[in-house]
Amino acid sequence: MIQEHYFGILEKSQAALQSLLHDADRHSKFMAAHNDAGDLDSLERLIAGRTEANMYQLARLEYQHALYAAAFAQYRQAHVSLRLFFELSLSGVLFSAHEIDAHLWLKGQKDSNWGAISSNETGVFSKAFVGAFFEDMKEYCPQYLAMANKVYRECSEFVHGNRASFEGIDSQINFLPDIIDSWLDRADTIRILVKFAFLTRYLPHTGGDIRNDFEQMALENFGHLAPIQAIYAGDSA
Amino acid sequence: MSDFFYRTEDIGPKDILGYFVETQEDRSAIDQLKGRNPTILIGSRGVGKSFLMRVAEQELLAEYKESGIVPVYVTFVSSSLLRTADPDQFRHWMLARLCTAILRTVRKIGLLATTPASANILAGLPAGHSDTAQLESLVKSYEASWKTPGQVVDASVVPGIEDVKYALEDLAEEIGISRFSLFMDEAAHIFLPSQQRQFFTLFRDLRSHCITCNAAVYPGVTSYGDTFQPNHDATMISINRDVGATTYIESMRRIVEKQADSRLLKQISKNQQNFSILAYAATGNPRILLKTVFSASGMSSLEVNSVFRSFYRSDIWSEHSALSEKYLGHAPVIDWGRNFIEDVVLPELKKKNDSYLSSERNSTSYIWIQRDAPESVKEALRILCYTGVLTEHATGMKGTRSEIGTRYLCNLGCLFALEPNPAASAFAVAKALTPKRMSEFGANHASYKALTDHEGELGDIEEGFDLDEQLAKSNTVLDITPWQLSKLDGLGLLTVGKVLDAGEDKLKEAYYVGDKRARQMRNAALASVLEYLSG
Numbered sequence: 001m002i003q004e005h006y007f008g009i010l011e012k013s014q015a016a017l018q019s020l021l022h023d024a025d026r027h028s029k030f031m032a033a034h035n036d037a038g039d040l041d042s043l044e045r046l047i048a049g050r051t052e053a054n055m056y057q058l059a060r061l062e063y064q065h066a067l068y069a070a071a072f073a074q075y076r077q078a079h080v081s082l083r084l085f086f087e088l089s090l091s092g093v094l095f096s097a098h099e100i101d102a103h104l105w106l107k108g109q110k111d112s113n114w115g116a117i118s119s120n121e122t123g124v125f126s127k128a129f130v131g132a133f134f135e136d137m138k139e140y141c142p143q144y145l146a147m148a149n150k151v152y153r154e155c156s157e158f159v160h161g162n163r164a165s166f167e168g169i170d171s172q173i174n175f176l177p178d179i180i181d182s183w184l185d186r187a188d189t190i191r192i193l194v195k196f197a198f199l200t201r202y203l204p205h206t207g208g209d210i211r212n213d214f215e216q217m218a219l220e221n222f223g224h225l226a227p228i229q230a231i232y233a234g235d236s237a
Numbered sequence: 238m239s240d241f242f243y244r245t246e247d248i249g250p251k252d253i254l255g256y257f258v259e260t261q262e263d264r265s266a267i268d269q270l271k272g273r274n275p276t277i278l279i280g281s282r283g284v285g286k287s288f289l290m291r292v293a294e295q296e297l298l299a300e301y302k303e304s305g306i307v308p309v310y311v312t313f314v315s316s317s318l319l320r321t322a323d324p325d326q327f328r329h330w331m332l333a334r335l336c337t338a339i340l341r342t343v344r345k346i347g348l349l350a351t352t353p354a355s356a357n358i359l360a361g362l363p364a365g366h367s368d369t370a371q372l373e374s375l376v377k378s379y380e381a382s383w384k385t386p387g388q389v390v391d392a393s394v395v396p397g398i399e400d401v402k403y404a405l406e407d408l409a410e411e412i413g414i415s416r417f418s419l420f421m422d423e424a425a426h427i428f429l430p431s432q433q434r435q436f437f438t439l440f441r442d443l444r445s446h447c448i449t450c451n452a453a454v455y456p457g458v459t460s461y462g463d464t465f466q467p468n469h470d471a472t473m474i475s476i477n478r479d480v481g482a483t484t485y486i487e488s489m490r491r492i493v494e495k496q497a498d499s500r501l502l503k504q505i506s507k508n509q510q511n512f513s514i515l516a517y518a519a520t521g522n523p524r525i526l527l528k529t530v531f532s533a534s535g536m537s538s539l540e541v542n543s544v545f546r547s548f549y550r551s552d553i554w555s556e557h558s559a560l561s562e563k564y565l566g567h568a569p570v571i572d573w574g575r576n577f578i579e580d581v582v583l584p585e586l587k588k589k590n591d592s593y594l595s596s597e598r599n600s601t602s603y604i605w606i607q608r609d610a611p612e613s614v615k616e617a618l619r620i621l622c623y624t625g626v627l628t629e630h631a632t633g634m635k636g637t638r639s640e641i642g643t644r645y646l647c648n649l650g651c652l653f654a655l656e657p658n659p660a661a662s663a664f665a666v667a668k669a670l671t672p673k674r675m676s677e678f679g680a681n682h683a684s685y686k687a688l689t690d691h692e693g694e695l696g697d698i699e700e701g702f703d704l705d706e707q708l709a710k711s712n713t714v715l716d717i718t719p720w721q722l723s724k725l726d727g728l729g730l731l732t733v734g735k736v737l738d739a740g741e742d743k744l745k746e747a748y749y750v751g752d753k754r755a756r757q758m759r760n761a762a763l764a765s766v767l768e769y770l771s772g
Contacts, residue, residue, distance in 0.1 A: 188503070
């Protein structure tokens with residue numbers, strides 16, 4: 001009995017995945033979100049050996065969970081995991097400047113906290129924080145901070161089950177083009193923000209080899225920002 | 238997709254501060270509004286007059302206990318609906334509105350006790366008795382007069398202006414406050430000089446140690462009546478956001494940021510230059526910015542170019558030309574204004590910029606008009622300022638031959654729209670702008686002739702417009718988002734008149750979301766109707 005019940009759900013999930021794969025446009029967007037996990041993995045090279053590396057590993061696992069849930073039309077869960085990935089990754093970046101917190105977190109004595117991450121004075125997108133590690137990038141912080149707050153808030157609607165987050169999601173497991181579109185969009189925004197936080201925090205302080213390894217990612221995502229151009233223009237000249 | 242608020246009226250007063258993006262000029266305007274001296278804000282549609290007044294109101298409200306200053310906000314936007322047989326209807330109506338607004342405010346913040354109508358029975362009064370009921374019903378019958386024009390309204394309950402003044406002084410003393418700060422929005426109808434005169438006379442007459450009048454008006458309001466003297470009786474502040482300021486793009490971006498979702502913010506951060514082009518094109522007008530950003534939410538060059546094609550080449554002008562349909566007497570002036578800008582000014586500016594930029598010199602979007610230009614030409618320029626196609630930049634400027642005139646900034650979006658590919662070339666024009674370069678038009682420029690030849694026909698300009706005709710127009714003339722429009726269609730409210738006539742409940746039907754949102758949407762629909770009717 002119970003077997004039938006859950007196999008039934010599995011079937012519905014499978015059908016949802018099939019629909020996603022047959023929708024050419026969304027299929028390719030989903031694939032991009034899947035493939036970009038590679039970029040996220042490579043960010044680890046920037047923090048190899050540091051205390052927060054452990055945190056980031058767990059964060060990326062959450063990103064995989066998010067993809068998994070999105071593929072099978074578990075849209076609320078997909079947003080929950082996406083937000084957790086976002087928060088843990090940025091928390092790691094924040095703790096990199098307060099190593100004691102990273103250690104306390106590993107011991108389970110410290111929580112990650114969105115208020116601290118997004119603080120206008122001391123958070124990872126604050127001018128003080130970014131300016132400390134990558135002076136020229138600080139003028140771009142306010143827009144990335146605004147973006148981070150917005151996307152965090154949008155995901156939180158699903159976490160807290162706000163009324164709006166129920167709109168369009170029906171009780172059944174079904175492929176829903178509109179919802180997956182906005183999830184894909186948010187996932188894309190969050191990956192950009194995580195890359196921004198990592199690159200501004202660590203890039204200026206890494207050796208030439210590693211820095212060159214990130215040339216493509218940096219220019220692809222932030223090539224329109226002069227300080228990033230300057231980093232790589234110097235190398236090629 | 239983000240659903241933007243185009244109008245201050247759509248945002249609840251309490252939420253105002255959450256949407257406020259402060260610039261230095263805004264701050265000094267707000268401080269001026271909060272101060273003791275009467276202030277008049279001047280600005281074209283959508284530059285943020287109502288917004289600044291609301292911010293000043295909220296800030297005063299937050300500190301009234303210490304300062305003893307009570308802010309009262311009242312809007313006269315429904316003045317275009319007054320159609321009674323009372324020749325002084327506008328003055329009576331303004332006074333009645335002011336009195337009820339003041340009483341409502343002091344009661345709401347708990348300075349004056351009210352007796353609930355139900356408690357009157359205990360006191361031996363009729364159940365429905367209330368001391369403001371008469372005034373309120375008077376206001377209502379004035380505002381409903383568009384349904385039955387020409388009816389007689391008994392205005393005997395409206396107190397005289399001196400009585401109001403003394404009553405307010407007594408009231409202030411009684412409740413222990415030092416003064417009332419009145420914020421009168423949409424104060425003087427641009428095409429009704431008689432209303433302008435009555436308003437400014439009231440403004441002047443209300444002057445007292447315990448009343449500060451502040452008002453928001455459109456540029457081009459010039460009939461001040463016999464007693465009011467601009468600059469002497471009030472500080473006049475023009476709201477212009479300086480497109481040349483280094484913080485301009487940043488502050489325009491922050492305005493959008495307050496309302497955008499994460500997707501739009503991402504697109505903006507990826508396509509900064511395209512956003513900058515739209516921000517410059519809006520020429521400091523937040524409403525135009527929000528509207529154009531909304532329609533180019535992908536921020537691609539393709540979308541930006543299409544904004545120039547559809548909005549700056551067509552929509553902005555159809556709004557201007559719609560005025561000539563409503564105010565038939567003004568049609569020649571309104572139409573000439575459009576032709577002047579489209580056929581003479583813009584092509585000349587474009588030609589100059591092409592040559593300036595090819596030799597790496599500064600660009601221009603400024604024109605200068607000699608002060609002795611014909612009155613009808615000046616009238617046309619005033620209307621262009623009203624719709625935001627022109628912005629007065631400096632008066633009393635010397636031109637090349639030491640003559641005196643006024644410098645105007647031409648809407649940058651209209652200028653960019655002449656570029657074959659604005660997304661590619663407009664940014665260079667905007668970055669190189671300088672007010673030092675301007676195209677000059679003397680007192681007798683050849684292009685004026687088309688207008689001055691018809692001056693004889695302008696003699697008998699009628700005030701107002703045929704209301705019935707306007708009410709029969711389709712709801713598509715209203716300036717609302719496509720989503721809002723679809724809701725009106727769904728309710729069968731297909732004409733302006735039907736939207737105006739629809740009760741609160743009817744409009745709420747469409748939005749079975751929260752009450753708060755329902756009210757916002759209802760306000761949006763009504764505000765757009767009133768704005769459409771007021772020109």
